[in-house]
Amino acid sequence: MFKKLAIAGLALFSALGLAACSDSKEAGTSTEKPTVTVTTSFLYDMVDQLAGDYVDRELIIPAGEDPHLYVAKSSDLKKLQSADLVLYHGLHFEGKMVDALEASGVAVTKNFEESEIGTMEEDGEVETDPHFWFDVALYKKATEVAAEELETLVPDHKDEIAANVKNYLKELDDLDAWVKESLADIPSESRYLVTPHDAFNYFARRYDFTLYAPQGVSTDSEVANSDMMKTVDLIIEHKIKAIFTESTTNPERMEKLKEAVAAKGGSVEVVTGEGKELFSDSLAPEGEDGDTYIDMYKHNVNLMVEYLK
Known part of the structure; x- marks a missing residue:
């Protein structure tokens, strides 16, 4: 059976007055697909591109909603607790959920060099810019982190995921070239x-x-x-x-x-x-x-x- 992630330090959910609950898969269901919970629509799509046939996906912040204003719900806690893998952006993008995510998940930006990360000024303070996905090269780097985690999660499909990531990275290179040509x-x-x-x-x-x-x-x-x-x-x-x-x-x-x-x-x-x-x-x-x-x-x-x- 896939190992469940322990959720610790849920400051956000404590503040909401949510009691912890457990949600494990029943015995004898080892053939079920593992569940990958992600915070945003970007990662929901990324996981689909890499391992959509081999995992079930859960999304925290619905597509079309503003992550800056999103207020977590009790159902989000359940999604985190029942996940076999949690992927999130990092770089403080999910600021209101950062404690829970850092305790249980993997930031796809974890391998970014400091020199690659942009900054913004807000009220005289320098803030980390979390919008890395608009740099295709950084999005590729995040994709490689997600692929590694997915290969570990479903080792029986490691070769297929490796092939998917190779193809997807090529598509991202093609996208980058298309953008440059179009913007000309x-x-x-x-x-x-x-x-x-x-x-x-x-x-x-x-x-x-x-x-x-x-x-x-x-x-x-x-x-x-x-x-x-x-x-x-x-x-x-x-x-x-x-x-x-x-x-x-x-x-x-x-x-x-x-x-x-x-x-x-x-x-x-x-x-x-x-x-x-x-x-x-x-x-x-x-x-x-x-x-x-x-x-x-x-x-x-x-x-x-x-x-x-």
Whole structure:
């Protein structure tokens, strides 16, 4: 029978007043697939690409929800306790669940070098940037960590998982090449990306963009008037054609930015509406455009090229 993970140090769940419970598989069910619990839709897709036929998957934060604002439920505790493997991002992305995850899970970012990890400034403090998935090279590195854990979990399928990861890494290389080729249509003077919050720094670093995010790191903070006006001036100065909303943030704030630009005699288009939002902190729900990492990335790049070239 697969060894169950012990959950210790559940500060988050204690705060919610949740009593610990146990959920083990019944005797005689050793042929059942092991369960892999992951925190986000990115990892849910990653596990599917590598070992979808050999494990059952459980997701903590539903696709389409904002991880920054997610409040854990009692059912999440059960998912963690009953998992044979827990995979999470790390880099403080799951800040409200960090104690439970560090006690029971594996961070796919555990092998990142300090020099590879980006930082952001928030209220005068330097914060770790957790949005590593927008650097394809780092996403590959995280994929290799997940593959190692999965091979250990289901050793009978080690060869198949190894073949899957080899193929998937090749697909990620192809994606990276496609992104570079597609973005070549955007001239250097137009490579300004304005989004609600700081999710695209790794993207900007890899593909030579300048990023402005007036809302900063948090998705629920109000935009300071000084930050708003600074962004307005930048939009007008650089003749930025379009600014983008995100699938997990409030589009009204970007509309207010557009109004502020107009008040100073400029103009800018807000790219928003169904199918016209950038994916940042989540993939799309299964069955919708952008429900895999590769499709999400292509969706984002296609939008950028369409409105910035």
